[in-house]
Amino acid sequence: MNARLLPYVLILPVTLFLCLFFLYPFVLVAKQAFTTGAGATLDNFREVVSYWKFPISLRNTLLLAVAVVPIQLALSLLMATMVTRMEKGRDMVLYIWTIPLGISDLAAGLIWLAIFEQSGFLNSMLHGVGIVDKPVNLLTFQNPGIVFVAIMLAEIWRATAIMLVILVAGIGLIPKEYYEAAEVFGASPWKRFLRITLPMLRPSLQTALVLRVIMAFEVFAVVAALGGTLFPVLMGETYAYQFDLLNSGAAAAMALIILAISIAATLVILRALRVPKRATI
């Protein structure tokens, strides 16, 4: 086969797949968002944005992303450096750390609900060691802070591994020579991390952050399980429009708003972590 054509032939199946199952439905959704029975209009967007819960759910979604992603970034960097230093049992640790990846997010939410509920594990434990006289109700409308922290914990537990996996792969690609050279010049481990690992890891960081931030804007099941109706997020509102109100137009409009936010965040991350031209590893 013609060597120049080969790459295109190889990506053809994926391209077709994406066109059929992503691009085509996307066009349909976009069409739905911009039309009502009466033709092309912005009514759907006006409707969802003017609903009193929209600002709250937008704020909650962004707040959650801002609170969770930096912690996950730090954690996954720490975990990735630890894993790469390990001589023995490296695979084992990696497997265990990535278990949450294999669990659906609703299941993850339910696991944490079982911990935080009034008759949950945390309460039984506190009660058992005598810190509280009787089970305390933690996830209530009076304690929005605790609800938020519970959701944060569940999200951190559930989705740090996806960044970890990408970063471990990225660290593996950094040539050892850099570290050896730095050691020769007497750079401390911290300095080596700052001056070698972080800059060389930029492409992986980019990927990991983009993936994670997009996931953060789509957060839904964990929040629904732990927060109930107390912590509205954008995706939950989208679900409500589609399935409670049977208003596909409004749901499509919400989906496009989430998409717009995701694209904006992606562009910011790509720009902030761009690899200068001709600089390669």
Place this chain on the structure above:
Amino acid sequence: MTYARKMLGAASGLALLVAAGAAQADVLFWSTQANPVEEQQAMRDQVLSGHDDAVDYQSNELGPWITRLEAELQADSGTIGLLGALHGNFSAMDPENLVDLGDMGVMSASDTFNDLAKLGTDSMQYMPWMQASYIMAANREALHYLPEGADIDALTYDQLIEWAANAHEAAGEPKFGFPAGPKGLKHRFFQGYLYPSYTNGVVRTFASDKAVTAWEKFRELWAHTNPGSTNFSFMQEQLLSGDAWIVFDHTSRLANAFNERPDDFVAFPAPAGPEGRGFMPVLAGVAIPRTAPDMEASKALIAHLMKPETQIATLKATSFFPVVDVDLPDDLPPSVKAAGDAVAKMSGSADANPGLLPAGLGDKGGDFNRVYVDTFERIVLAGQPIEAVLQDQKTRLEAIMNETGAPCWAPDAPSEGACPVE
């Protein structure tokens, strides 16, 4: 080439198999009801196994249920033989998409239900299938704290609040439980119980002075309500765990508590307010989509479901009561006995003020519910001033009523044209 030919052969063989399978397929019963796994199994083993044809019973959440149905309707070709869903789900559909069932020769024993099932047309669009209601249930432990002189079968809202307060004090934590979670049926409490009991209306009286009183009373009750209620959707769980002692919910969402520990709990009628004892039925129906592959088989299945013995089997399987006249046997599960007694006392009480399910709202049923849920969240959870919230939410309710043109339903006084919000 031989390889390609082999593949082709295999593919065509497979296609033949699939086609043959489709030709003699079972009737697909596509339902939103009897969704818990045990209930699905009971539907298959006890209710549908008695039918001559094999039935493939599939129960789903509302979302996937609608998605598949819409896809089949849009494609003008389908595999679903029979739909099972709530009145509200059917009324959200275009009646054109459902086959007329007026000439079936069977119908429910209730004229009200048969009328509701016409969905505003001249002929029944779905067949009333089974019914339930919402009741109260309590842990026997809580009975010690009943206010003096209160009759549990004829409680008022004031007595309920006092009872909840006593229980709160005795237990040291609020013990009233309310299904205010994401899947909870709280909107039905406001539409069918609180509003009718206090205002003798649902739509007309939405923002009236009496409604203000109703919400003030509900706020009082909320002070003794387990604050975790915003996560509760099936109150049987909190009854069993002891997180709540006195609860309100759908009969089938309380069933497990009574079946697992029948001696620990009591069921009783909903309380009464100044305007009587408001309550509301739950009505599930079956319908045939216009794309059903085999109309005769679908109709035969409906006829089977409406037989008295099938209705009793359905009652045992799902805790939903028959809609035709039947003699109930003695060997009913505890949940059914408890719920049946409570419902009978509720509808037989001197001050009964039965309401109807919202009708004529079309696909705005969800928006209608949202008005009540939002009102609750703003007044009770966010603590906003009652009058202001009601005035604000009233405009949304008015818009929905005017857009759909739905006339008033009981207990609201009848209206010419769209039901007005006064």
